[in-house]
Amino acid sequence: MDYNPFEAMKFSYENCFLCGVKLNENNNSDEHVFPKWLLHKYNLWNKTIHLLNNTQIKYKDIKIPCCKECNNQYLSNIEKEIESVVTSGFNTFNSLDLNSLSKWLLKISYGMLFKELSLKLDRKDSSLGNITTEELLKSRNMVHIFLQGIKVEMNFSMNVPWSLLKFKLLREEDSPNFDFGDIIANNFMYTVMDDIGVIFCYGDNGIGKEMFDDKYSYFYDYALHPVQFYELCAKVFYKNSLFNKNPSYTIIAASKNPEKIDVISHNVSGSVFNDWDQFEYSKILDYFIKRSGYNAKIEFVKPDKVSTFLSYNSFDNYIKYNSLELNDFEIIKK
Numbered sequence: 001m002d003y004n005p006f007e008a009m010k011f012s013y014e015n016c017f018l019c020g021v022k023l024n025e026n027n028n029s030d031e032h033v034f035p036k037w038l039l040h041k042y043n044l045w046n047k048t049i050h051l052l053n054n055t056q057i058k059y060k061d062i063k064i065p066c067c068k069e070c071n072n073q074y075l076s077n078i079e080k081e082i083e084s085v086v087t088s089g090f091n092t093f094n095s096l097d098l099n100s101l102s103k104w105l106l107k108i109s110y111g112m113l114f115k116e117l118s119l120k121l122d123r124k125d126s127s128l129g130n131i132t133t134e135e136l137l138k139s140r141n142m143v144h145i146f147l148q149g150i151k152v153e154m155n156f157s158m159n160v161p162w163s164l165l166k167f168k169l170l171r172e173e174d175s176p177n178f179d180f181g182d183i184i185a186n187n188f189m190y191t192v193m194d195d196i197g198v199i200f201c202y203g204d205n206g207i208g209k210e211m212f213d214d215k216y217s218y219f220y221d222y223a224l225h226p227v228q229f230y231e232l233c234a235k236v237f238y239k240n241s242l243f244n245k246n247p248s249y250t251i252i253a254a255s256k257n258p259e260k261i262d263v264i265s266h267n268v269s270g271s272v273f274n275d276w277d278q279f280e281y282s283k284i285l286d287y288f289i290k291r292s293g294y295n296a297k298i299e300f301v302k303p304d305k306v307s308t309f310l311s312y313n314s315f316d317n318y319i320k321y322n323s324l325e326l327n328d329f330e331i332i333k334k
């Protein structure tokens with residue numbers, strides 16, 4: 001691979017996270033990993049997010065070094081596009097070009113990792129090093145190359161390298177307006193923004209979406225209860241974690257500063273998933289349902305049955321949650 005802007009990357013606050021240019025007082029700026037419009041819209045400035053080391057950081061403090069050119073020219077264009085469709089709600093959002101959305105999500109994921117590189121693993125004990133190591137960041141070489149699509153034309157032949165799923169969500173009085181989760185080790189992200197639910201897996205060459213569409217495509221026709229969305233997150237995340245291939249890509253660019261980059265995704269073949277285990281899945285489901293903010297009890301019944309019971313509003317009412325094959329909830333008395 002001749003074209004590899006990542007090789008020149010320096011993971012310090014003296015260089016732009018995107019293009020690597022050396023920063024000085026004339027070209028220096030801060031890029032908010034979670035953009036300012038999002039922080040305003042969902043009142044997130046002083047809210048906190050958990051990091052890999054289990055400490056918390058305020059959304060407003062998640063900033064990474066960026067040159068003015070990347071920030072004001074390229075990143076702000078993407079932000080304008082995403083802000084406009086998110087503000088308009090799901091139906092407009094659904095028509096958004098998937099490439100724009102994938103770039104936006106990849107920037108957040110990569111930005112979080114970059115930020116964590118600068119934070120101590122244990123803030124009380126600096127000998128433990130930083131949360132993100134430079135090695136971990138280097139393993140994101142491919143993500144960094146895909147991010148160059150923010151600045152130059154990027155074409156994918158064969159498959160795009162990710163799976164992106166979008167769902168319309170039902171709104172309830174106590175539904176979360178915003179949620180975000182990023183499980184970096186599994187290249188998995190999800191977000192909730194009002195009536196929009198997005199699941200994003202990268203590095204799977206679209207296999208996750210292909211499989212999902214085969215079995216569950218009818219969910220695109222319904223507005224999902226928030227809990228149903230979190231159950232889908234659990235299903236897609238667990239399946240994705242069973243993916244046992246490491247796809248490779250050929251990057252074709254005319255020069256070190258190309259105007260156009262072609263990416264060829266190499267097909268993976270053979271058995272690409274490890275076996276699904278319902279007990280493991282029940283634990284993942286438990287995690288995601290808790291994230292939804294609803295009270296839930298996940299039951300695993302041998303040999304392979306997983307049931308979910310939700311308490312709803314008060315402990316007097318339970319929702320008997322009959323899995324995703326049914327598109328509604330039946331409220332039953334305890």
Ligand SMILES: [Zn+2]
Nearest residue numbers: 016019067070
């Ligand atoms: Zn730059």
